[in-house]
Amino acid sequence: MHEPKRDELTVRQERVILVGALLPGEDHGGEAPLDELQRLAETAGARVAGRLTQKLPHIDPRTYIGQGKAEELRDLCLAENADAVLCDHDLSPAQVRNLERVTEAKVLDRSEVILDIFATRAKSRQAKVQVELAQLEYTLPRLTRMWSHLDRLGAGIGTRGPGERQLETDRRVITRRMAHMRRELADIASRKVRESAARSGEFRVCLVGYTNAGKSTLLNALTGTNDAFVEDRLFATLDTKTRTWELDGSHRALLSDTVGFIRRLPHHLVASFHATLEEAIDADLLIHVIDVSHRDCMHQAEVARQVLEEIGCGGHPVLNAFNKCDVALPTVEADLLAASLPDHVRISALRGDGLADLRARVLHLVAQRETRVTVRVHCGNGRLLALLHELASVLASSSENEQVTLEARVEPRHLPALRGAAGPSDAIIVHPAAPLHAAAGKA
Ligand SMILES: Nc1nc2c(ncn2[C@@H]2O[C@H](COP(=O)(O)OP(=O)(O)OP(=O)(O)O)[C@@H](O)[C@H]2O)c(=O)[nH]1
Ligand SMILES: [Mg+2]
Structure with a gap:
């Protein structure tokens, strides 16, 4: 049988089919279930050739979606001439293997797509090392299937096949590389600790929130700079940027931009981005930027809150900034969100609306301290x-x-x-x- 090639975990330029198991209790807000995966796929550089969903009580332990649906997926891949299948959840190595066998296409899960995006977008040394480490951590337990084809080259009973030997070598190489990268990250982190100790007298504010909420736009607007990278794409920012924010003639704060959050953010990624997220962990105040023009704003805000908790920011003071008010329509979602976060400030980072109000609120907190x-x-x-x-x-x-x-x-x-x-x-x-x-x- 045709063996899909999995040593390249990228989806650039590939024609892909999106696949989603629709599980009970999984809320997509007003969004169609695969819309976000489509944005992720496009951000990663893939071309979406089709979509397939299946309502299931739980994920199929063998093939993610049911066997019959998997066969339907194979036909769709053939008809659409697709190279890869992107699944909306994270899959076990066995599920990937089984689904690849049925569909005869490369299968990538949600984490792999996100990691691929991060890998292409990382610019600083720190971000690059963090992403590669997360990729290796994710790949290591999945290595088996890359070399399984070598095992068919005549390994006898009791002997280890060439695939297995290759696998051991690879594991050793990867483990060594990971240790090296962890040391490098620790070095960078300790340098950053020294840098941040030097700024210890400053009031530190960190912009956090769902990806594409407008954090970098707000950083630029508040600090009068234009150097933070803004794009209508997911994960435009992977590096932390810190700028001085002049609040008034005698008050200032340090304002940092961070990597955006997303639902089901790969756990390895959160772990390796700890150093980058330290800006948030060390902050005196978090400004939670929420795109209230998005249909799924309520859920996005909740995801951001959960990630903050996960990285140890659960108790930090937070100012909620409802962004993109220039284009936000009154929706039930937005009303519910406003009711649940009554202390919010309404802004448009793009047009500058509400920024004076936001500044006044922060100034108040700075003076208070x-x-x-x-x-x-x-x-x-x-x-x-x-x-x-x-x-x-x-x-x-x-x-x-x-x-x-x-x-x-x-x-x-x-x-x-x-x-x-x-x-x-x-x-x-x-x-x-x-x-x-x-x-x-x-x-
Ligand atoms: N209409 C409108 N668009 C906005 C506003 N603020 C940001 N945007 C747009 O939203 C998109 C994303 O903005 P970014 O500032 O890159 O968002 P981000 O939160 O930094 O995104 P990541 O770095 O990917 O997490 C861009 O196309 C911005 O122009 C706003 O107030 N109104
Ligand atoms: Mg950004």
């Missing part, structure tokens, strides 16, 4: 002066008789360091903070 101090320091105490400039925002300073007086705003957590650097003749006077209302809910 800061304490005003008056510091009197002897001009010889260079250490305290340097610390003040590093950790606090100095609002005014004057000097008289070798004594410098500074008015500054500082985060309470830096006060012990300042006090530690103060000499006997220096004074740090902390002014009571004005009462402020909470401006953000919890993730």
Whole structure:
């Protein structure tokens, strides 16, 4: 029988058929079940030649869809001259093997398609290594089928076939490569930790949300830059970008863009993107960008919330930004979402609507965290002066008789360091903070 070639796990330029098992309780919002898979396939560079769905109580353990449906799929592949089949769920190695046997086409599952997109879009060294590691982790248990054809070259009873020997070699090579990549990622991560420690006095805001919600557009709009990559495609951004966001004349925050989330995000990918998602983990505030013009916005918001929980951001303060209000139609979904997240801000990142409101909300939170101090320091105490400039925002300073007086705003957590650097003749006077209302809910 024709053996499909599986050593290339890519779908670029291929004609593909989309296949979905429709399981009870799986919500696609108002979207047709395979619409998102179609966008994924197209983002990966494939051409969609057909779709096939089957309602099932559960996934068929042998062939994903039922045997009869699998045969129908083979006929469709033949009729449409398709090279590959993309399944909307993740498949076990055995399910892929069985389905490939029936359809005589290459079968890729949802994770493989997402990994393929990430592989082609990764730009920074970190993103590239993260994706390759995730791919190898995903591939390792699935290697068997790539070499199974060699086993038919006459292995006798009790001897190991050439396929199996090749497989062992491959496993060793891959395992070694994975160890090397993990070390490299750890190096990059520790460099980033040092970088972020250097910015520890800053208020950090991170844009999170479903892929294509408009995070990068918002980053550009808020920071007056144009360098974050925006595209009407899934997973336009794979690298974190951080920009300074001038909130007003004396307040600023660091604003980061992150990789978008998607339902059933491959678990290996979440694990390897941990370093990239650290921007979110370390943030003082998350802005959850939700595309309220999307029919499935309610579910997308829920998926994002779940991913945040998975990466350990469940308790972070969150500001919900309802984006694309310029094109959003009033729908039941959007109304329900608005009712469930009453503290949201309505914006259009593209047109700039509502951004002043968003900025005011963030400013409020930044100010809430800061304490005003008056510091009197002897001009010889260079250490305290340097610390003040590093950790606090100095609002005014004057000097008289070798004594410098500074008015500054500082985060309470830096006060012990300042006090530690103060000499006997220096004074740090902390002014009571004005009462402020909470401006953000919890993730
Ligand atoms: N109409 C409208 N379109 C918007 C708005 N904000 C973003 N878009 C469009 O939505 C698409 C996706 O925008 P991006 O900023 O790349 O979205 P993202 O959330 O960064 O996407 P990923 O990086 O893939 O996760 C682009 O075509 C944008 O022009 C908006 O307020 N209104
Ligand atoms: Mg983006």
